[in-house]
Amino acid sequence: MHPDVALVARVRDGDTQAFEQLVRQYDRQVFRIAQHITQNREDAEDIVQDAFLKAYEKLDQFQGNSKFSTWLIRIAVNESLMRLRKRKNARTVSMDEDVQTDEGFIPRDFADWSPNPEQQFGQSELADILRKTIQGLPEGFRSVFVLRDVENLSTEETAEMLGLSVPAVKSRLLRARLQLRERLSRHFKQAKGAPEK
Amino acid sequence: MTCKEFLAQLTDYFDGKLAADLEAEVRTHMGKCGHCEVVVNTTRKTIEVYRNNEVYEISPSLRERLCAAIMSKCKGKKPGCSSEE
Numbered sequence: 001m002h003p004d005v006a007l008v009a010r011v012r013d014g015d016t017q018a019f020e021q022l023v024r025q026y027d028r029q030v031f032r033i034a035q036h037i038t039q040n041r042e043d044a045e046d047i048v049q050d051a052f053l054k055a056y057e058k059l060d061q062f063q064g065n066s067k068f069s070t071w072l073i074r075i076a077v078n079e080s081l082m083r084l085r086k087r088k089n090a091r092t093v094s095m096d097e098d099v100q101t102d103e104g105f106i107p108r109d110f111a112d113w114s115p116n117p118e119q120q121f122g123q124s125e126l127a128d129i130l131r132k133t134i135q136g137l138p139e140g141f142r143s144v145f146v147l148r149d150v151e152n153l154s155t156e157e158t159a160e161m162l163g164l165s166v167p168a169v170k171s172r173l174l175r176a177r178l179q180l181r182e183r184l185s186r187h188f189k190q191a192k193g194a195p196e197k
Numbered sequence: 198m199t200c201k202e203f204l205a206q207l208t209d210y211f212d213g214k215l216a217a218d219l220e221a222e223v224r225t226h227m228g229k230c231g232h233c234e235v236v237v238n239t240t241r242k243t244i245e246v247y248r249n250n251e252v253y254e255i256s257p258s259l260r261e262r263l264c265a266a267i268m269s270k271c272k273g274k275k276p277g278c279s280s281e282e
Contacts, residue, residue, distance in 0.1 A: 011276050019271060023264050028255055031263075035253040044253075045263060052267045060277030107204075110232040113239050118246050130252045149244045155212070170208045178204075181236070181243040188239075 004068040012059060023052050026069060029151065030076045036146040037080035039135060040087065047083060051076040070157060077147070077161045084139075105178045109185040117188035133183045137176055144169055145176035198226040203233050207240070 004025075010018035027048055034047035054075050055062075062071050118126050134142060147158040148169070159169045203226045209215045210223050227234045 014276070016268065016271060019276065020264065020268055023267055024260075027260055027263060028251075031255045032251070032253050045259070048263050049266050049270070053270050056267075056271045056276050057274065057278060062277075106201075107232070107236050110235050112235050113242060117242070118250065123250075126246075126250060127252055127254070130247060130250060134247070134252065145247075150247050152248070174204070174208045177207075177240050177243060178236075180247070181240045184243055184246070185239060188242075 002067060005064060008059065008062065008064075008068055011056070019056060022055075022068070022072075026072055027052075029069070030072065033073060033076050033146060033151065034080045034083075036134070036150070037077065037139075037143050038083050038087070040083075043080075043083045043087065047076060047079045051079050054079070070153065073147075073151065073153070074161050077143075081162075105175045105182075107178055107182060109182055109189070111185060111189045113185070113188045121187075129184070129187050133180060133187075136183065137179060141172050141176035141179065144172040145180065148173050149177070198222050200226075200230060200233055203227075203230070204236075207237070210237075211241070211244075 004022065007018045007022055011022070030051050031044050031048050034044035034051075035041065038044060038047070051072065055072050058075075062068065114120070121129065134145070137145065143162055144158060144164070147153045147161060148155065153161070155166055155169050155173075158164075159166045162169070164172075203223060206215060206219060206223050210220065215223060227237060
């Protein structure tokens, strides 16, 4: 049995310390997802609070069919998408926004990277590169990449959370990965040797 | 298999969900096409680097503040009482 199941049972019995334990366990993850989706730090802070509060209030709806973390992430993604829509001020926002429907992305940069290119950067410099690179992705690609590849959710879970079909998730994931790769290549390739002529 | 056909299989290839014959085709293509081999290796690295590095740090003081705010909002509420509202 997953240790979270016992914690959830304790929360249901009125043990608030058990809930605090869950908060401390997943706050970083919820914050990361919220920040990636909304691209706004204040929103992400609010979403952490709202998501955990909602989870606490709706704990009776947690069936235990999925992991607690997946259930919590679903709440956090919903909150994030709602914030995003609110912030964009009634403009029609969907996961389709900014997503091209043409054939897709063709790789252009075929330079290889060194085995551990990230080690050539300091931690904060690397985080800066990764942040700026992923921020440049269209929203509909970024959310799919974050849920699938960063948070390690399944294609089906990602599709359900974002209201997309499984083929749409797969197609967006491919394009997100290829675009990120192409953009990172610029940094990692330059770091490897002399600048291109 | 062309490079375009190869790319179309990439997601399932990473997930290990390709049928054996298709996976063999993918591997054969990679063995012959240096460009696609680089794309596979650097795409795999792209995923790894995002998975292993925290892009958005949350400071210990912010974590404490958020945790305190959450716990104070939960105080006095029963867990799982949304259906009563």
